[in-house]
Amino acid sequence: MATAQGNPLTDIFLSRLDEGGYRVTESRQEVALAVFRQQDHFSVEDICRLLPTVGRATVFRNIKLMLEMNLVCRVVLEDGGVQYQVAERRHHHHLVCTRCGRTTDLLGCDFEDELRAKAKAQGMLLESHRLEVYGRCTECQAA
Amino acid sequence: MATAQGNPLTDIFLSRLDEGGYRVTESRQEVALAVFRQQDHFSVEDICRLLPTVGRATVFRNIKLMLEMNLVCRVVLEDGGVQYQVAERRHHHHLVCTRCGRTTDLLGCDFEDELRAKAKAQGMLLESHRLEVYGRCTECQAA
DNA sequence: ATGAATGCAAATTATTTGCACATCA
DNA sequence: TGATGTGCAAATAATTTGCATTCAT
Numbered sequence: 001m002a003t004a005q006g007n008p009l010t011d012i013f014l015s016r017l018d019e020g021g022y023r024v025t026e027s028r029q030e031v032a033l034a035v036f037r038q039q040d041h042f043s044v045e046d047i048c049r050l051l052p053t054v055g056r057a058t059v060f061r062n063i064k065l066m067l068e069m070n071l072v073c074r075v076v077l078e079d080g081g082v083q084y085q086v087a088e089r090r091h092h093h094h095l096v097c098t099r100c101g102r103t104t105d106l107l108g109c110d111f112e113d114e115l116r117a118k119a120k121a122q123g124m125l126l127e128s129h130r131l132e133v134y135g136r137c138t139e140c141q142a143a
Numbered sequence: 144m145a146t147a148q149g150n151p152l153t154d155i156f157l158s159r160l161d162e163g164g165y166r167v168t169e170s171r172q173e174v175a176l177a178v179f180r181q182q183d184h185f186s187v188e189d190i191c192r193l194l195p196t197v198g199r200a201t202v203f204r205n206i207k208l209m210l211e212m213n214l215v216c217r218v219v220l221e222d223g224g225v226q227y228q229v230a231e232r233r234h235h236h237h238l239v240c241t242r243c244g245r246t247t248d249l250l251g252c253d254f255e256d257e258l259r260a261k262a263k264a265q266g267m268l269l270e271s272h273r274l275e276v277y278g279r280c281t282e283c284q285a286a
Numbered sequence: 287a288t289g290a291a292t293g294c295a296a297a298t299t300a301t302t303t304g305c306a307c308a309t310c311a
Numbered sequence: 312t313g314a315t316g317t318g319c320a321a322a323t324a325a326t327t328t329g330c331a332t333t334c335a336t
Contacts, residue, residue: 023310023315044300055318060301076219078271082300095267109261111254115276118252123281124238128221131274133258138266166290166335187325198293203326225325291334298327308317 009036009086013071022065027054031062041075041083041096041103075103078134093131099140106133152179152229156214165208170197174205184218184226184239184246218246221277236274242283249276 010032014024034050035042047059063084066072073087075094085094085103093106111131119126153175157167177193178185190202206227209215216230218237228237228246236249254274262269 025310025316027317053318056300057302057319058317061316074223076223076273078273080217080219080225082223095262095265097267098270104265104267106261107265109258111274115252118249119238119276119278122238122247122250124240124247124276124278125284126276126278127241128278129274129276130219130221131254131272133262133267133269133272135262135267135269135271141268164290168291168335170292196293199325200294200327201292204291288336289334290336292332294330294332296327296329299325301322301324303320303322305319305321306317307319308315309313310315311313 007033007036009071013066013069016069017065027058028062030054031059032066035063035066035072035084036086038086041085041101043083076130076132077101078132091128093133095133095135095137097137097140098134099136099143102137104137106131150176150179152214156209156212159212160208170201171205173197174202175209178206178209178215178227179229181229184228184244186226219273219275220244221275234271236276238276238278238280240280240283241277242279242286245280247280249274 010029013032013036014029017028018024030051031047031054034047038046044056044059044063047063048054048056051059063072067074067084070087072084073092075083075085075096077083077096078098083101083103091112093109095104095106096102109131111129112126115129116126153172156175156179157172160171161167173194174190174197177190181189187199187202187206190206191197191199194202206215210217210227213230215227216235218226218228218239220226220239221241226244226246234255236252238247238249240246252274254272255269258272259269
C-alpha cells in the first residue's frame with residue numbers, strides 16, 4: 001500500500017481500509033488528503049471543488065466510510081444543513097457560529113451519564129446523542 | 144375569524160396569525176388541524192397524505208410558520224432525516240427510538256446555563272442548542 | 287378591490303444508484 | 312484475473328420558487 005505523505009489521519013484511514021480488505025485507490029487517497037487537511041468544517045461540495053477529477057459519488061462514498069470509522073463527524077447546522085468535520089475524538093459536541101459558520105469542538109462537556117440516567121428513567125436505553133451548540137464566535141460578536 | 148373546533152394549539156396558531164395580519168385561510172386551518180392533532184413525530188409527507196387537497200408547498204409554508212412561532216419543532220433523526228413534533232414548551236429535547244422512530248420529550252434536562260458558561264469559556268456567546276438523544280424505547284428493548 | 291395565499295409544476299439541492307469501464311491486489 | 316471501486320449520468324428525495332388564479336378582508 002502506498003502511504004500518502006505525512007498526514008496521520010490519512011494514514012489511519014488508509015491503513016484501516018487496507019486491514020479491512022478495502023482497496024487503497026488513487027481517488028481514495030486524494031479524498032483522504034483533501035478531507036484530513038481540513039482545519040474546520042467542510043461540505044461535500046468543498047471537497048469536490050478541490051478535486052475536480054474525482055466524481056461526486058466517490059466523495060460521498062468515501063466520506064461515508066470515514067463517518068463509519070469515526071474519523072469524520074457530521075455537523076447539523078441550525079437551518080438543517082449538513083457539514084462535516086474531522087473528528088479528533090470518539091464523541092464530542094460542536095460550537096457552531098451562526099454568523100460565519102465556523103465550527104469548534106465544545107470542550108469539557110460530558111452528558112453521557114446524566115443522559116443515560118434520564119433516558120432510563122423514561123424507559124429508554126440510551127444509544128447515542130447529538131448536541132449542537134449555536135452562538136456567536138468572538139470575531140462575530142465584534143461585528 | 145372562524146375558529147376551528149376545539150384544538151387549543153390550532154386556536155393559538157390561528158389567532159396569532161390573525162393578530163399578525165396573516166389570513167386565516169381554509170388550507171391553513173386544515174394544515175393546523177392535521178398538525179396539532181399529531182400525538183407523535185410526523186413528516187411533511189404525513190400531513191400531505193392526510194390532506195390530499197392541500198398543496199405540498201402550502202404544507203411546507205405553514206409548518207415553517209409554526210416553527211417560527213415555536214408551536215412545532217424540528218427533530219433531526221440519527222440518519223439526518225427530518226421530522227416534526229408539536230411543541231409543548233419553548234425549548235426541550237427529544238428521545239428518539241432508533242428502532243420504531245417514536246419520539247418522546249426528554250424530561251427534566253436543562254443544560255442551558257452550563258452550556259452558556261462552557262461556550263463563554265471558549266469565547267462564544269450562546270444563542271441556542273439542539274440535543275437529540277437516541278436509544279431503544281421500552282417496547283423495542285423487548286423486541 | 288386588492289394584496290396575500292394557494293396549487294401546481296418546474297427548479298433547486300443533496301444524495302444515491304445503475305452500469306460500463308478502469309484498476310488494485 | 313477478477314472482484315472492487317470509479318466516474319458518469321440518471322434517479323430519488325426533500326424543499327423552494329415562479330406564477331397565474333383564488334380568496335380573505
